Amino acid sequence: MTQHDAYENAAAKAPPSLDALADRVQGPVLRPGTEEYDREQNGFQQAFRNDPVAVVGATGPGDVRAAVEYAAAHGLPVALQATGHGLASVTERPLLVSTRRMTGVTVDPAARTARIEAGVRWEGVIEAAAPHGLAPLSGSAPNVGAISYLLGGGLGVLAREFGYAADHVRSVDLVTAEGRARHVTAESDPDLFWALRGAGANFGAVTAVEVDLVPVASVQGGGLHFDADLVPDVLRAFTTWSATLPDELTASVSVLEYPDIPPMPEPLRGKYAAHVRFAYTGDAATLERLLKPLRDVGPRLIDDVGEIPYTESGRIYADPPVPHAYFGSNVLLDRLDADALVAAAEAGGPGAPAGAVIDVRQLGGALRRRPEVPSAIGHRDAAYILRVLSALDERGADAVRPVHEAVYAAVADATVGRRVNFIYGDRTTTEQVRDAYEPADYRRLRELKRRYDPENLFRCTYNIPPAD
Ligand SMILES: Cc1cc2nc3c(=O)[nH]c(=O)nc-3n(C[C@H](O)[C@H](O)[C@H](O)COP(=O)(O)OP(=O)(O)OC[C@H]3O[C@@H](n4cnc5c(N)ncnc54)[C@H](O)[C@@H]3O)c2cc1C
Known part of the structure; x- marks a missing residue:
């Protein structure tokens, strides 16, 4: 049987x-x-x-x-x-x-590691690590769950300096489909350990993870906001500027129409604007020098740059903190072409049938390097990731899909893949998931899926089916 x-x-x-x-x-x-x-x-x-x-x-x-x-x-x-x-x-x-009751975090300051239980949000790890002058490789929003972020790769605010967060995982505790609790390391189960870091949610219910922490107590960082008339110039400047940056600087740019509501800073309310965000582990004077080409683009609606304790790293991206309805995905790009980027922004800009946030993060640096212990993360040579995201109203996802397609079409020539963490709302699409991995890695993931979860018990995720 x-x-x-x-x-x-x-x-x-x-x-x-x-x-x-x-x-x-x-x-x-x-x-x-x-x-x-x-x-x-x-x-x-x-x-x-x-x-x-x-x-x-x-x-x-x-x-x-x-x-x-x-x-x-x-x-x-x-x-x-x-x-x-x-x-x-x-x-x-x-x-x-x-898993929301599983909130234990233990920091080992000497080993520079943290053990994180399944229900922990990044903010819990950030708070536990900070007294030791350490930080996790967390992302833009500290209220995101740490485990799932790690299993899907994990692109953090310091990504270009330290690489993907998944490549800093030391061990994973999980329950596999056969009901077995396993402690998985590079030595104990090299295949499963490889798959867990990049495609992890397919392979079991993770109960805890041990990760590296980095010696970062604060960063130089913040953001520059530019008004609508400067958006194309900012996108052009970002394209050339970002190509010159040191790995210690991780930068991104987003364009969106800010809601006209009180929680928004007054200068942004109801405005279509570009927001360049960055975190830098070097000194303030060097960052000021590095920012000059961006400031030369023109006046800023907000120019908020300075030393930020890592405990306040969520200020850099200022993602909306309140629950809401959203839909979106992303494409990895092998290059950023200024005309294509401006066209992509226009396709999702104020004249579009539905509003969209376009967010471009620079990759490269340590993200490009192959880690000592390989992981399933694909397309490491990608130079940028372009994300498209829309708040949903009662019309649902169908109202925003055509806008997103038009944005992706503008950068189609440079598109090389996708990241599973940034597929929002539509995880069941096999093609989207396949695009996240190198073809040979995808085949290997399917073989491993057949070995560890042949009945596809863990399919309520960015699923890699064991069979067609
Ligand atoms: C505002 C915002 C900002 C973000 N910023 C970043 C960023 O900077 N960098 C980045 O890489 N990603 C980012 N993400 C993406 C985020 O990493 C993924 O959406 C992630 O899956 C969220 O995990 P969660 O635990 O918070 O969500 P949940 O919805 O609770 O979990 C998401 C999925 O993870 C899987 N999962 C959860 N727990 C487990 C477990 N214990 N074992 C196995 N599988 C599990 C399941 O498939 C589940 O459906 C962001 C997302 C949002 C909404």
């Missing part, structure tokens, strides 16, 4: 009895139709939900294991949720493991 037959038989013989599961776990098992169930599956992303048959509020690896075994026995897919930043459209009802 195959594992699949076993699941089918079990499902036929024993209809899911949540009481049996509840008896095995310490945390709550929440059922549809209750307020607790709704609260637990509510995430930062407001447009999508998992709509599970039940939610297991896991308190530790034992609960995660019981949930995975239960789902496998009853032929249910397993969905994982920490913060709900990555919620996406679903086509079937999973068993949801909510």
Whole structure:
């Protein structure tokens, strides 16, 4: 009997009895139709939900294991949720493991590492590391979940200096599809360790990760905002300027129409504007010199540059802190062409049928280097990543898709791939996921998927199916 037959038989013989599961776990098992169930599956992303048959509020690896075994026995897919930043459209009802109670962070200052449990947001690691003059390789928004970010690669505010966060993972604790708790390192399971760092959510329910911390207490950084009439000039200047930067400077530019609401700084309210953001680990005087070509473009609506403690690194990108509905994706570019970038911005700009945020981050530097211990992250030679993102209204994703397609079309000549972390709302698209990996790596990932999750239990993610 195959594992699949076993699941089918079990499902036929024993209809899911949540009481049996509840008896095995310490945390709550929440059922549809209750307020607790709704609260637990509510995430930062407001447009999508998992709509599970039940939610297991896991308190530790034992609960995660019981949930995975239960789902496998009853032929249910397993969905994982920490913060709900990555919620996406679903086509079937999973068993949801909510990790928000697993919030332990332990820092080892001598080893410069942190052990992070499954439900931890980056802000928890940043706070725990800061007293030791250390920082994690976190991203633009400190309220994003650390584990999923790491499993998908992890492009941080200091990315060009230190590389992908996933390449700084030392070990991964997870429960695999067969219900086995494993401690995975480069030495113990080289294949699985490779796959977990870049395509990780396909291979199990991760309960904790150990990562490197870097000796950064503060950065020189901030942002320059330019008004609508300067947007094309800023994009042109960013194209030439970014090509000259040292690896210690990680920069990006976004263009968007800012909402006309009080939380927005007054100079930006209701304005279409460009925002160049950067973090630099060198000294203030050098940064001032490096910024000159950008400031020469023209007057700034806001010019906010200075020393920022890493605990306030979220100020650099100033991502919206409140839950909302959004949709978007990204393309990796092998070069940035100024005309194409201006055309891309126009395609999503004020005249477009739906509003879009265009965000271009420079890659290169340490992101280009192959790590000592290889990982599944693909397209390392990409020079930039261009992201497109729209807030959704009642018209849903179909209203914004044509705008996004027009943006991607403008940079199609330079497009070489994608990053799974920045696929928002539409993770079930196999082609998008395949684009994230080198062809040979994608084949290897599928082989590993057949070995570690042949029934595709962990498919409620950027899925790599084991078979066609
Ligand atoms: C505002 C914002 C800013 C962002 N900034 C960056 C950035 O700077 N750099 C970057 O690289 N990414 C960034 N991201 C993308 C982010 O890394 C992904 O969306 C990530 O998946 C979010 O993880 P989460 O735990 O917060 O969300 P969740 O929705 O809770 O989880 C997302 C997915 O991760 C998987 N998952 C979660 N927990 C586990 C687990 N324990 N085991 C296995 N799989 C699990 C599941 O597939 C789940 O659907 C950003 C996203 C947003 C919305």
